[in-house]
Amino acid sequence: MSVLIFIDQSEGHIKKSSYEVLGYGAAVAKQIGTSAEAIVLGAVGDDLASLGKYGVTKIHHADAANLNSMDAQAYAKVIAEAATATGATVLVFSNNVNGKAIAPRVSARLKAGLVAGAVALPDTSNGFVVKKGVFSGKAFAHISVNTAIKVIALNPNSYQPAVTGGTAEVVKLATSVQPLVKVTATNKITGQVPLSEAELVVSGGRGLKGPENWGMIEDLAKLLGAATACSRPVADAHWRPHHEHVGQTGGSIAPNLYIAVGISGAIQHLAGVNRSKVIVVINKDPEAPFFKAADYGIVGDAFEVLPKINEAVRKLKGA
Amino acid sequence: MKILVCISKTPDTTAKIAFTDNNTKFAQDGVQWIINPYDEWYSLVRAIELKEKDAATVIHLVTVGAADSDPIIRKALALGGDEAIRVNADSHDSFYIASQIAEVAKQGAYDIVFMGKETIDYNGSSIGGMVAELLDRPYVSLATKFDLNGTVATINREIEGGEETCEVSLPVVVSTQKGMAEPRIPNMKGIMGARTKPLKVQEPIAVDALTQIASFELPPAKAGVKMISADTPEELVRLLHEEAKLI
Numbered sequence: 001m002s003v004l005i006f007i008d009q010s011e012g013h014i015k016k017s018s019y020e021v022l023g024y025g026a027a028v029a030k031q032i033g034t035s036a037e038a039i040v041l042g043a044v045g046d047d048l049a050s051l052g053k054y055g056v057t058k059i060h061h062a063d064a065a066n067l068n069s070m071d072a073q074a075y076a077k078v079i080a081e082a083a084t085a086t087g088a089t090v091l092v093f094s095n096n097v098n099g100k101a102i103a104p105r106v107s108a109r110l111k112a113g114l115v116a117g118a119v120a121l122p123d124t125s126n127g128f129v130v131k132k133g134v135f136s137g138k139a140f141a142h143i144s145v146n147t148a149i150k151v152i153a154l155n156p157n158s159y160q161p162a163v164t165g166g167t168a169e170v171v172k173l174a175t176s177v178q179p180l181v182k183v184t185a186t187n188k189i190t191g192q193v194p195l196s197e198a199e200l201v202v203s204g205g206r207g208l209k210g211p212e213n214w215g216m217i218e219d220l221a222k223l224l225g226a227a228t229a230c231s232r233p234v235a236d237a238h239w240r241p242h243h244e245h246v247g248q249t250g251g252s253i254a255p256n257l258y259i260a261v262g263i264s265g266a267i268q269h270l271a272g273v274n275r276s277k278v279i280v281v282i283n284k285d286p287e288a289p290f291f292k293a294a295d296y297g298i299v300g301d302a303f304e305v306l307p308k309i310n311e312a313v314r315k316l317k318g319a
Numbered sequence: 320m321k322i323l324v325c326i327s328k329t330p331d332t333t334a335k336i337a338f339t340d341n342n343t344k345f346a347q348d349g350v351q352w353i354i355n356p357y358d359e360w361y362s363l364v365r366a367i368e369l370k371e372k373d374a375a376t377v378i379h380l381v382t383v384g385a386a387d388s389d390p391i392i393r394k395a396l397a398l399g400g401d402e403a404i405r406v407n408a409d410s411h412d413s414f415y416i417a418s419q420i421a422e423v424a425k426q427g428a429y430d431i432v433f434m435g436k437e438t439i440d441y442n443g444s445s446i447g448g449m450v451a452e453l454l455d456r457p458y459v460s461l462a463t464k465f466d467l468n469g470t471v472a473t474i475n476r477e478i479e480g481g482e483e484t485c486e487v488s489l490p491v492v493v494s495t496q497k498g499m500a501e502p503r504i505p506n507m508k509g510i511m512g513a514r515t516k517p518l519k520v521q522e523p524i525a526v527d528a529l530t531q532i533a534s535f536e537l538p539p540a541k542a543g544v545k546m547i548s549a550d551t552p553e554e555l556v557r558l559l560h561e562e563a564k565l566i
């Protein structure tokens with residue numbers, strides 16, 4: 001018996017969401033009285049043994065070069081076989097881009113019930129029940145998993161891993177899969193925190209009038225080390241790239257801080273951001289619905305307020 | 320070229336979310352139903368665009384649902400697609416639904432299976448991966464672009480902070496999102512034509528659900544907003560630093 005955690009990497013670097021699942025998986029293992037092991041696929045530059053500090057005892061590393069980029073079919077096969085070999089009863093993934101591709105395949109392969117979008121540790125007091133987000137952030141469901149093996153895909157930014165110390169034993173895992181999906185090009189925005197992993201997000205809406213006014217949003221984001229986001233009409237009008245669009249039909253995020261500037265707070269927008277821990281709304285209309293979902297608010301013209309905020313942050317950061 | 324497009328029925332994006340039966344059932348009273356936006360705007364419209372380029376393309380739609388899904392599937396047929404299949408079953412278990420879709424996909428020998436990246440109600444993002452696994456086919460998820468060159472698909476997919484381009488030979492299963500296509504609205508001809516397009520109803524295969532919904536819960540209400548004067552925006556910065564300790 002064990003808990004098997006999938007460590008996701010990108011270009012050899014372990015993703016932030018992987019630390020969350022490591023801590024989460026270790027906590028599940030403790031809860032059900034077993035040990036936590038992890039699996040990583042492809043070449044990794046980061047030190048794997050030190051991941052033991054999150055509470056995993058063993059890391060299986062399948063380092064075949066053909067696993068460097070993610071192919072869900074090949075990855076699922078390797079992970080499912082490792083799960084069988086280690087006698088895993090719970091598998092943990094991040095519900096990030098790769099987790100969304102792989103976890104369902106592993107679930108179908110092992111006929112193991114999947115909870116995708118988990119936001120808390122399982123309740124094992126009576127069966128195995130996991131809380132997850134539903135209705136695009138407007139509610140939660142408690143999902144009961146009926147199968148002997150369970151698969152959990154944990155929403156990013158919903159679990160704070162504990163660091164307990166310790167090192168993990170790293171063992172090489174031989175594989176013989178042939179990925180069919182070939183990655184031919186990568187187009188990544190560099191120098192910016194990816195939105196899905198960001199702890200702080202500065203977001204702009206139609207109230208900013210045009211793409212030429214995004215400088216002050218980007219300035220604030222840069223000062224804070226935040227990612228930038230936008231409302232749907234802004235992405236539709238191509239003022240900002242599609243991947244910045246958050247809401248019911250865009251990205252769903254849960255940063256610690258979400259600063260919304262010139263966004264009205266339509267129900268479809270809120271659906272993607274209302275899991276943010278603290279929401280700041282800057283809008284010139286005191287009746288904007290967003291204020292009802294906010295923790296801090298300023299009624300004012302963004303073009304006057306935001307430069308002053310940026311100045312105050314600059315002072316605070318001594319920049 | 321044969322394309323299968325998965326269509327799901329979801330509550331309208333403005334629907335009030337409430338629960339009945341001791342928080343075990345979604346309250347459906349007064350709820351307007353729509354085609355899951357990811358299925359409609361991106362999967363279906365992209366399939367239609369592929370057919371517009373190559374008239375020999377055949378598009379079938381599939382939904383797993385009870386008879387109350389028929390208006391939704393007709394609405395989808397009004398946009399495009401040659402015929403539809405409804406598997407007559409009502410389930411919230413992804414594996415059960417995926418097994419039904421995989422069965423339909425096997426019978427029809429489709430080159431491409433498209434579905435939205437998730438449904439806006441249960442947010443599973445699971446059907447695509449499960450269908451692909453059950454069919455033992457490659458799966459490209461969160462696609463933002465899809466082009467065909469003979470039997471090779473070039474697909475852009477989301478990665479953290481960007482996109483990557485992949486190539487894969489058909490057959491393939493693809494989950495779609497923004498970028499794939501622009502939303503369309505059905506025209507009168509489409510709406511009239513949809514009435515006579517075949518909608519086959521077939522019974523589900525026997526599959527055990529792997530999960531069930533024990534209960535629902537609404538998020539706690541916000542404590543209330545603290546307003547800061549527009550004359551002193553630096554006060555916001557102070558509060559975020561000293562009170563919220565976030566910056």
Ligand SMILES: Cc1cc2nc3c(=O)[nH]c(=O)nc-3n(C[C@H](O)[C@H](O)[C@H](O)COP(=O)(O)OP(=O)(O)OC[C@H]3O[C@@H](n4cnc5c(N)ncnc54)[C@H](O)[C@@H]3O)c2cc1C
Nearest residue numbers: 205206207231232247248249262263264268269284285302
């Ligand atoms: C099926 C469906 C799905 C949808 N999905 C999404 C989604 O995923 N994400 C999303 O965001 N939307 C979505 N929408 C659209 C949503 O309903 C709203 O139309 C949209 O969120 C509004 O964007 P906005 O707030 O930027 O613009 P607006 O509603 O135009 O609001 C602009 C705001 O800026 C304020 N403002 C104007 N000037 C200033 C200024 N100088 N300073 C400060 N404030 C100013 C105004 O008071 C106003 O509140 C969806 C809609 C539908 C029907």
